[in-house]
Amino acid sequence: MQITSQQHLFASKRSWIQHHKWLLLRRISQLSIFCLFMSGPWFDLWIIKGNLSSSLTLDTLPLSDPFIVTQSLFAGQLLTSVTLTGALIVTLFYIFAGGRVYCSWLCPVNIATDASSWLRKKFRIKSSSLFARNTRYWLLFTAFVMAMITGTLSWELINPVTLVQRGLISGLWISAAIMFAIFLFDLFISRNAWCGHLCPVGAFYSLLGRLGFIRVSAHNRANCNDCMDCFAVCPEEQVIKPALRGTDQLISPVILDINCTNCGRCIDVCNKSVFKFTHRFNHNTYVNKPLNQEPSQ
Template sequence: MDRYNGSVRELINAPLLSTLYYKTQAGKFRLTLRAWRWLSIIIINLLFFLSFHIDLQMLEGTLNGSRLFGFHLIDPFTALEIFAAEHHFHTNVIIGSVTLIVFYFLVGGKAYCSWVCPYGLLSEIGERIHQILVRKKIIKEHKFTPNVRFVFWAIFLAAAAIDGYLVFEVLNPIGYISRAITYGWSLALVWVLVVLTIEIFYSRRAWCKYVCPVGTTYNMLGWVSMTKVKWDMNKCDHCGACLNACFEDHVLEFIKPKYDKERKEKGVETQLVVNGDCTLCGRCFDVCHTDAYNYDFRLKDMV
């Protein structure tokens, strides 16, 4: 992918594999952030597999609950489910969930969705197929309000409290994939295919955008997390490539030209993507030919 010389249309419609690398202004090829993210997802989940099958004892368990070199890690939403179902927090659950909360507070809440979650990788591939089908007018895009996920978030916790069981895990494609990677495949993967099929043929990234309470929990953390994407108005030429590439394009609403006058009046030259929906995926970096985006670690300004 040649982001410095290609047109916006070429960047947005580039073949999926070509989005894994780009040509620098010096003519050298480098991996895109998408490629690094996919490697991150593969390596993390490979460690789960190896720890179980060859007793590596490095990252044991699944993404719901695991041990990193013996230290407990518990997904925050899973911890909330356990508390709702049992009305009691176990010590290891507290330690494991707080550890991950602190970690994602530092690196970015929904970074989990783009850098760790195996379903996120599948959903990206499904998204590309969906976009091709929409572009060819084979299917239509269906959008809903993202706020519906908070309703699902509350419903799943309420169901756990009423039933005394982790109800969401019956539907959780992340859990099914993670367990399949670690322990072996099962028929539960059919449900993963059903969810992916809905995303491909009906609504782009529907599970991630409108349902998943795991991502919703990280969304809440993302609003206050320390790592943010920073946008430089002076470098941006408003080509719109980033808005087309972004998984959650509403988080970049503020970069639109209609807000430039207000920014100039206030003397604002750079802005942070503060919306908790930002997954720090770096797709805006990958398609920006003016290098208007960068990561910013806000904690450095406090010390």
């Protein structure tokens, strides 16, 4: 008989909060960032001016989205030193925290895609993607080529992520419509169809986080009992296997794949405390017994 994650939760001594700690922290992060941007228009409290593409915090700290700045450079636009400084600060942050932290801790679209992923599991919707996972890198390349040919940020006119972010802050219904479209797309086309296969913003941040310092490690992989809960919940499940199934000390337990979003859900759901946040150079494991079984698909 197959044991569900819900049954694992009841069998475990950990509370619901402990099982959802990183998920809750991510939702708090996403909502706090939204509230910080909205405190100006709503309450005339201008902590941050602008949006996720370009902002000024406390009239002092410039932050610019390096994806948009890179498109501007491809478009041959002249950028101010403030914009370039803002992009450098953000880039250094993601090199430290992991590039796709943008996806799991900031991007509002992630709330819609997590919801469809949850519903797919609940209703056992099995459709699979028509797109290869590297399609997002081709779309990223296309965005840069479009900028070069047109001399403008033409991709940004149709970029769903930018449209959602700007729409949320300016209260436009287009935001809700695009989020709902991505939600339906993920629900019926394939699990993580948008973020895991198509989104060039996520692809850009994956590349940016290639040297990401903060990483998840399957440091206690000898304790794994093959329940598969982590594979079921991970938005990029292909990243787990190399670290979890390492059969000797030479194979690092650290998840170094650039597509890991540092969302922490594998840490949340694992009743055997296999995973933890650490840094990319911590290759230590607990007693490292061989784990030869292949995960069932």
